[in-house]
Amino acid sequence: MIPVTIPGPERAVSTDAVLELRGVSHTYQVRRSPFRKSVPLRAVDDVSLCVHRGEVLGLVGESGCGKSTLSKILLGLLPPSSGAVLIDGAAVSGAGQAAFARRVQPVFQDPYSSLNPRKTVAQIIGLPLAVHGVGDRAGRRQAVTAMLDCVGLPRRVLDTYPKQLSGGQRQRVAIARALIMRPEVVVCDEPTSALDVSVQAQILNLLTELRRELNLGMLMISHNLAVIEHMATWIAVMYLGRIVESGPTRAIFERPRHPYTRALLQSVLTTVPGHGIPDPLPGTAIPNPVDRPAGCAFHPRCPLATDLCRTVPPSRVADARQGGFVECHLFPAGEAEAA
Numbered sequence: 001m002i003p004v005t006i007p008g009p010e011r012a013v014s015t016d017a018v019l020e021l022r023g024v025s026h027t028y029q030v031r032r033s034p035f036r037k038s039v040p041l042r043a044v045d046d047v048s049l050c051v052h053r054g055e056v057l058g059l060v061g062e063s064g065c066g067k068s069t070l071s072k073i074l075l076g077l078l079p080p081s082s083g084a085v086l087i088d089g090a091a092v093s094g095a096g097q098a099a100f101a102r103r104v105q106p107v108f109q110d111p112y113s114s115l116n117p118r119k120t121v122a123q124i125i126g127l128p129l130a131v132h133g134v135g136d137r138a139g140r141r142q143a144v145t146a147m148l149d150c151v152g153l154p155r156r157v158l159d160t161y162p163k164q165l166s167g168g169q170r171q172r173v174a175i176a177r178a179l180i181m182r183p184e185v186v187v188c189d190e191p192t193s194a195l196d197v198s199v200q201a202q203i204l205n206l207l208t209e210l211r212r213e214l215n216l217g218m219l220m221i222s223h224n225l226a227v228i229e230h231m232a233t234w235i236a237v238m239y240l241g242r243i244v245e246s247g248p249t250r251a252i253f254e255r256p257r258h259p260y261t262r263a264l265l266q267s268v269l270t271t272v273p274g275h276g277i278p279d280p281l282p283g284t285a286i287p288n289p290v291d292r293p294a295g296c297a298f299h300p301r302c303p304l305a306t307d308l309c310r311t312v313p314p315s316r317v318a319d320a321r322q323g324g325f326v327e328c329h330l331f332p333a334g335e336a337e338a339a
């Protein structure tokens with residue numbers, strides 16, 4: 001593995017980086033009322049990140065910070081307004097989009113609504129093969145049967161319907177459907193939050209085993225920081241569309257640099273497991289992304305904000321001691337290197 005440094009603030013990537021965003025932004029046009037002109041809402045703002053083969057990138061942040069928009073861009077479901085999506089170093093656009101979609105697959109939060117109730121398990125898992133014209137009927141059934149073994153489901157479920165399965169079994173079906181095209185990256189958006197606590201660990205363990213066996217890259221979005229700590233190799237912390245801190249999981253949990261990351265982690269100490277991220281800074285509202293605060297977007301909620309924070313947007317600085325980067329004026333210059 002030859003380390004290759006790429007321009008920008010993101011981690012020094014190695015040649016096993018499979019999926020990459022470079023300076024990606026996405027702006028929605030929203031109307032505040034039917035009588036007013038639409039205004040831009042920048043849901044994702046200049047995000048650069050890498051998903052590596054065999055590694056899990058954890059994405060955390062409060063509701064509305066832009067995680068779903070980012071995952072749609074990574075899945076090729078939403079074109080970025082600006083910036084580039086690269087797979088194996090090549091920018092994805094136009095005709096490459098279909099091949100890209102095959103290589104990056106989603107596992108959604110809710111296995112109750114993400115599976116078609118009128119299709120059998122065999123039809124659900126085999127659908128991507130049929131859509132892409134892979135193999136004949138018998139070959140597809142064989143591939144589906146092999147995939148059932150992979151995700152720990154008995155073969156007798158092949159001709160059953162989702163309603164006949166438990167929540168954990170349905171999520172295994174959803175994972176099998178995601179993997180049937182042999183993707184290189186799986187985007188898991190809250191993959192266990194709709195499941196009973198008793199089966200959550202089983203699904204996470206299954207994802208870990210599959211990641212190792214298939215050398216999969218994963219993006220794991222979760223409100224549950226314990227899940228992220230357990231699963232992720234690297235973490236990106238998102239606030240109002242920007243990645244404000246990024247680094248190796250252990251370093252982020254042991255030595256968070258950004259005041260927002262610290263608040264997020266502290267709020268978890270007071271939460272009930274499985275109930276998501278509570279307000280990390282009680283009494284302070286998340287600003288409306290249509291009216292982004294001047295300077296650092298976090299300053300209205302930051303207990304340490306200075307005049308500089310209120311007026312000048314912080315630049316990203318590489319964290320020389322633990323890798324990754326931080327976007328905060330308060331990050332000590334002695335620990336940083338300009339990115």
Ligand SMILES: Nc1ncnc2c1ncn2[C@@H]1O[C@H](COP(=O)(O)OP(=O)(O)OP(=O)(O)O)[C@@H](O)[C@H]1O
Pocket residue numbers: 028029030041043061062063064065066067068069070289
């Ligand atoms: N289709 C859309 N049109 C207009 N605005 C949108 C659209 N989708 C999302 N937004 C806005 O973009 C911002 C980011 O939303 P997004 O759903 O990506 O965040 P999120 O972190 O995934 O939130 P959650 O955890 O609640 O799903 C929010 O302010 C949201 O209201």
